[in-house]
Amino acid sequence: MIEENRAPWQPTWSAGEAAGGMPYNAVSGKGYSGANALYLSMAKVLNGYADDRWLTFKQAQDLGANIRKGERGTTLPKWLELAEKDGAQDKGSDKNDDKKQKRMVPILFTVFNADQCEGLAPAPQRKQLTEMERHEQCEKLLADSGVEIVYAGTQPCYIPGWDRIIVPKREDFAKIDLFYSVALHELGHASGHKSRLDRDLSGKFGSESYAREELNAEIFSFMVGQRLQIGHDGAQHAAYLQHWVKIVRDDPKAILTACRNAEKMCDFLGIAKYEHEATPKVERTQEQANAHTATHDQERVVAIPANARPVPARQRGQDRAQDFGMAM
Numbered sequence: 001m002i003e004e005n006r007a008p009w010q011p012t013w014s015a016g017e018a019a020g021g022m023p024y025n026a027v028s029g030k031g032y033s034g035a036n037a038l039y040l041s042m043a044k045v046l047n048g049y050a051d052d053r054w055l056t057f058k059q060a061q062d063l064g065a066n067i068r069k070g071e072r073g074t075t076l077p078k079w080l081e082l083a084e085k086d087g088a089q090d091k092g093s094d095k096n097d098d099k100k101q102k103r104m105v106p107i108l109f110t111v112f113n114a115d116q117c118e119g120l121a122p123a124p125q126r127k128q129l130t131e132m133e134r135h136e137q138c139e140k141l142l143a144d145s146g147v148e149i150v151y152a153g154t155q156p157c158y159i160p161g162w163d164r165i166i167v168p169k170r171e172d173f174a175k176i177d178l179f180y181s182v183a184l185h186e187l188g189h190a191s192g193h194k195s196r197l198d199r200d201l202s203g204k205f206g207s208e209s210y211a212r213e214e215l216n217a218e219i220f221s222f223m224v225g226q227r228l229q230i231g232h233d234g235a236q237h238a239a240y241l242q243h244w245v246k247i248v249r250d251d252p253k254a255i256l257t258a259c260r261n262a263e264k265m266c267d268f269l270g271i272a273k274y275e276h277e278a279t280p281k282v283e284r285t286q287e288q289a290n291a292h293t294a295t296h297d298q299e300r301v302v303a304i305p306a307n308a309r310p311v312p313a314r315q316r317g318q319d320r321a322q323d324f325g326m327a328m
């Protein structure tokens, strides 16, 4: 998708509008995080789905719905953290606890888009924050960060050497939401200061490390726009697209890394994960339930090697398959 001069985080929407494209689980209402969120956003666009809800085969049944016959799911990894002890197995020893190693183990699971279901209740409306609520929470995030903000000039930026954000005055923006969107983008960069998450902020404009940090911050901005309901202007950083194409060509895992960084940035700055109202259950007769039980493979849960990557079960055409391979 990036090579076609469009990136999955590029859609633009205004503050207070439903943020189209944020994938969430129909049962829990929780947004998918990191690369899975980006991956499902792409799957939605590439397959022409209109719904942002995703669910497993069993979850569809639990909600009184079923997956349409012949539909194929999208496979994602879920990373589980396993603690492993190195060496002797002494119990209760602090020394031994120090030797504990954490190992991330990917488990594959398959989800379907709500558009692939029949009998599923419509998605409830997401509770929309008022303008005052939106702005209060943005203001609090900026204040809680402790990063100094200077309101001046016309070009927003973050200066790592001074650990300072420069941003034009509120009244210079067409909308206050846009001011917060820009200020929080710069706060995203500030989260990488060596006293915080310590990312490489040394790159000069046009360098690869600069473009990588812009990729972190842009995916972060996309998440912030959805989570805080302040909207997102995907065209703002379109100039970086060609840099990102090169980065992703040279390092196919670059987007995965940027998604992880963006999630870390949200966690560090106290930006809560995306939440949506859960889909209500539809009661159906036993006869209706039995009619669809045998039409699909059950949800697949298998361990996969650590270096594996998710493969979409549903690919329409070679170009789209390349899109997926490219973007992960």
Ligand SMILES: [Zn+2]
Residues within 6 Å of the ligand: 185, 189, 214, 217
């Ligand atoms: Zn930036």
